[in-house]
Amino acid sequence: MYKPIRYFNKDIACICFGSIFTFTFQSCKEKQAATGNTADRPNVIYVFPDQMRNQAIGIWREPGFREAVNFEGDPVYTPNLNRFAKESVVLTSTMSTCPLSSPHRGMLLTGMYPAHSGVPLNCNANRPISSLREDATCISDVFSQAGYNCAYIGKLHVDCPTPNDPDRPSKYVEDRIPAWDAYTPAERRHGFDYWYSYGTYDVHKQPHYWDTYGVRHDINKWSPQHEADKAISYLRNEGNVRDTKKPFFMMVSFNPPHSPYASLDDCMEEDYNLYKDLSLDSLLIRPNVNRKMAKAPSVRYYFASITGVDRAFGRILEELKKQGLEKNTIVIFSSDHGETMCSQNTDDPKNSPYAESMNVPFMVRFPGQAAPRIEKELLLSSPDIMPTILGLSGLEQQIPPEVEGRNYAGWFTGKEQSAPLRDGALYIKNIDGDKDTEGKVISYFPKARGIKTHQYTLCLTIDKKTKGLEDVLLFDDQNDPYQMQKLSYQENKEIITQLCRQMVPLLKEADDPWYKEKILNDLIPY
Numbered sequence: 001m002y003k004p005i006r007y008f009n010k011d012i013a014c015i016c017f018g019s020i021f022t023f024t025f026q027s028c029k030e031k032q033a034a035t036g037n038t039a040d041r042p043n044v045i046y047v048f049p050d051q052m053r054n055q056a057i058g059i060w061r062e063p064g065f066r067e068a069v070n071f072e073g074d075p076v077y078t079p080n081l082n083r084f085a086k087e088s089v090v091l092t093s094t095m096s097t098c099p100l101s102s103p104h105r106g107m108l109l110t111g112m113y114p115a116h117s118g119v120p121l122n123c124n125a126n127r128p129i130s131s132l133r134e135d136a137t138c139i140s141d142v143f144s145q146a147g148y149n150c151a152y153i154g155k156l157h158v159d160c161p162t163p164n165d166p167d168r169p170s171k172y173v174e175d176r177i178p179a180w181d182a183y184t185p186a187e188r189r190h191g192f193d194y195w196y197s198y199g200t201y202d203v204h205k206q207p208h209y210w211d212t213y214g215v216r217h218d219i220n221k222w223s224p225q226h227e228a229d230k231a232i233s234y235l236r237n238e239g240n241v242r243d244t245k246k247p248f249f250m251m252v253s254f255n256p257p258h259s260p261y262a263s264l265d266d267c268m269e270e271d272y273n274l275y276k277d278l279s280l281d282s283l284l285i286r287p288n289v290n291r292k293m294a295k296a297p298s299v300r301y302y303f304a305s306i307t308g309v310d311r312a313f314g315r316i317l318e319e320l321k322k323q324g325l326e327k328n329t330i331v332i333f334s335s336d337h338g339e340t341m342c343s344q345n346t347d348d349p350k351n352s353p354y355a356e357s358m359n360v361p362f363m364v365r366f367p368g369q370a371a372p373r374i375e376k377e378l379l380l381s382s383p384d385i386m387p388t389i390l391g392l393s394g395l396e397q398q399i400p401p402e403v404e405g406r407n408y409a410g411w412f413t414g415k416e417q418s419a420p421l422r423d424g425a426l427y428i429k430n431i432d433g434d435k436d437t438e439g440k441v442i443s444y445f446p447k448a449r450g451i452k453t454h455q456y457t458l459c460l461t462i463d464k465k466t467k468g469l470e471d472v473l474l475f476d477d478q479n480d481p482y483q484m485q486k487l488s489y490q491e492n493k494e495i496i497t498q499l500c501r502q503m504v505p506l507l508k509e510a511d512d513p514w515y516k517e518k519i520l521n522d523l524i525p526y
Contacts, residue, residue: 041146041247042366042393043329045231047316048108048251049224049309050101050155050258051349053338054094054359055286056306059085068092068374070481071355072285076303077274080314084333085363089370089412094362095425095452097382099337099350101200101258102130103428104382105158108336109138109190111386111403113428113510120430120444123160123199126178127432127441131160134188137400139386143249144191146395149242151194151234154227154253159184159199166214173199183210194241196230197253204256204266204305212241222268224254228312232319252316254309257339259349261301271304271311286343286356288482293342302341327367330392334385335360344483353427353450353459353473354483366392370412378411379454381425383510388412404509424453424499426506431464446513451503457483458499460520467519472496500524 053074059065059082060073069092096104098114106112106119109132114120118133132138140150161182165173172179182199189195195212207223210216219226231252234241242248260266275283280291283299290296313333320326339349340356350357362380364370369392380388383405390399391409399407410416427450433443450459450473459473474487474496489496500523507515507524518526 040394041148042369043247043325044143044249044332044389044393045316045320045329046249046251046332046334046389047254047313048334048336049254049256049306050336051339052257052306052309052335052361053341053356054092054335054361055356056257056303056339057085057361058082059090065090065374068376070478074303075278075283075285077307078310080310080317081333081361081363084313084317084331084365087367087372088331088333088363088365089372090374091362091378091380092374092376093378093425093452093454094334094360094380095358095382095427096335096337096360097426098428098430099352099357101155101157101336103430104336105156106132107382107405108385109140109158110136111139111383111400111405112136113383113404113426113512114430115511115513116402116404119158121432121441123157123182124178124180125161125172126439128160129441129443132158132188132190136190137402138190139389140189140191140249140251142191142390142395142398142400143393144193146398147246149194149246149248150192151196151242151248151250152189152192152253153196153230153234153251154198154223155200155255156182156184156197156253157200159188161199166210167216174201183214185214186212194234196227200255202255202258202260204260207255222256222308224256224309224312225268227252227254228315231316235316235319235323235325254312256309257302257305259298261298261305263301267301267304268308271307272300274307275300275303284342286482288343288484290342290345293345293347295347296342299341302339330389331365332363332389334362351429353429353448353452353457355457355477355481358425358427358452364392364412366412371414375411377421378408379422379425379452380408381405381422384408404511422506423502424451424506426450426503426510426512427452427457427459428510428512429459429461446519449503449507449512449514449519451499451506452477453499453502454478456495456499458496458503460500460523462519467517469520469523474499496523497525 056074058078102123103114106117110117121130159182161179165171174181181201208218337350338357343356387399387407391407406419429448430444431447432441433445448461455478457475461471463470472489475483
C-alpha cells in the first residue's frame with residue numbers, strides 16, 4: 001500500500017500563521033529581475049469543463065480536421081469551439097494520465113504525478129490521504145509570485161473535505177456521508193487572490209460557491225452560464241477585483257458535461273431541443289457503443305451540456321475581445337478526463353485506458369506566437385500542462401524544480417523544441433488501499449499502469465493481494481481506433497515487451513510505486 005509523499009523543498013519552505021506556504025527567498029528586486037516586466041507578460045485563461053471527451057467537439061467532423069484523426073467525431077453542435085480551433089494549435093493526442101477528476105487536477109496544478117501531488121484518488125472525506133499538498137508550489141503560486149492576479153472560478157475538487165464550514169463551525173459543508181463537497185480556506189488557495197469556487201457538487205441548476213471572503217452564494221442558474229457571468233465580470237474588472245496594471249491568470253472549471261445528465265435539470269432546454277428528437281443511432285455513432293445500455297438516452301443530455309458549455313466559452317471569448325485583451329491573452333481549452341458514454345460496454349465513464357476516457361481536448365490560442373494548426377506528433381500528458389503554460393507565459397525559469405512534467409511550450413510556438421517527446425503517455429489507475437478502524441482510507445493501491453503511444457494502448461492490471469498480473473489490455477489504435485479487438489497476450493509478446501520497455505522511463509519520471517517496488521519485474525525491464 002502506498003501513502004502520498006509530502007515533502008518540503010529545502011529552498012522554499014516557510015511557516016506562516018500556522019499554515020505552510022511556498023516562498024522563494026528572493027528580494028523584490030531579485031524577483032522582478034527573474035520574472036521581467038509584468039507588463040510584457042500575456043494574460044492566461046484556462047477553461048476546462050469536467051468529463052468532456054476529445055471526440056465530442058464538432059470540429060472533428062469538418063474538412064481539414066476530420067482527416068487528422070482516425071475516428072468519426074461525435075455529432076455535437078459546438079460552433080464557438082469550432083471557430084476557436086481554427087485560431088489555435090489543436091492537439092489530437094492529449095491524454096489524461098489518471099482519468100479521474102481529482103488526480104488530474106492535482107497534476108494540472110502541481111505538474112507532478114499522483115505519487116507526489118498529494119492527490120492519488122478522487123477526494124472525499126473518507127480519503128484523507130488524497131488532498132492537494134499545502135507545501136506544493138502550484139501553477140497559481142508561480143503566477144502570483146511573478147506579479148499576476150490569479151482567479152479561480154468553478155469546481156476545484158482537490159481538497160479532502162474537513163469540518164470547516166464557514167457558516168457551521170466544526171461541520172462539513174454538506175451532510176452527505178462521506179462528504180465530497182469542500183470549502184477551501186484562504187490559506188489553501190495557492191496564490192489565487194480572486195476566489196469563486198467549491199469542491200464538487202452535481203446539482204447543475206442550483207450550484208453554490210464560496211467567494212474570496214468565505215461567503216457562500218446559492219445560485220438558481222445553470223452553473224456554466226453563471227460561471228461565464230463571473231468570468232466576464234472579472235474581465236470587466238467589476239468591483240475592482242484585480243489590478244489592471246498586472247497581467248492575470250484565470251482558471252474556469254465548468255462541472256458539466258459531468259453527470260448527471262438525465263433531465264432538463266441538468267442542461268439548458270434550448271440545447272436539449274437540438275438533440276431530443278434525434279435517434280440514438282444517429283447520436284451514438286461509435287461502432288464500439290452498446291445502445292441497449294440503460295445509460296444510452298443520456299447522450300442527448302450529454303451533448304446538450306457540451307453545446308451549453310460551448311456557448312459559455314464563446315461568451316468569455318467575446319468579452320475578451322470587447323475588452324481589447326484578445327491579442328495579449330493565451331486561451332486554453334481542455335478537460336480533466338473523458339466519458340465513455342456506452343462505449344466498451346462499461347458503466348464507468350472514466351478511470352479506464354479507453355480512448356473515450358483518456359483522450360481529452362487541448363487547444364491553445366496565442367495570437368502572434370503560436371501559429372494555428374493541428375499538432376499530431378506531441379503526446380501531451382496531464383503533468384505537462386502546468387510547465388507548458390508557464391513556458392508559454394515566459395516563466396520557464398520559474399518552473400519549480402520538483403515539477404515532473406515537461407515544458408512543451410516550444411512545440412506550440414515553434415521557437416524552440418528542446419524538450420524531448422516521450423515515446424508515450426503514462427496511464428495510472430489507483431484504488432483504495434488500507435483503511436483504519438473508522439473506515440478512513442490510509443493508503444492507496446496502484447491497481448493498473450499502462451502506456452498510450454501513437455499506435456498502441458497497453459494496460460497491465462495487478463491483483464491487490466499478490467501484486468501478480470491479473471489482466472492485460474492491448475489495442476492497436478492505429479488499425480483499430482475504436483479498440484474493438486483486444487489483442488492476445490500470447491500472440492503479441494514482442495509488442496508488449498517493447499511497450500513495457502517504453503513504459504520504464506515514464507514510471508521512473510513519475511517516481512511511481514510500480515517503479516520503486518519493481519512490480520511485474522518479470523515483464524517490465526526496470
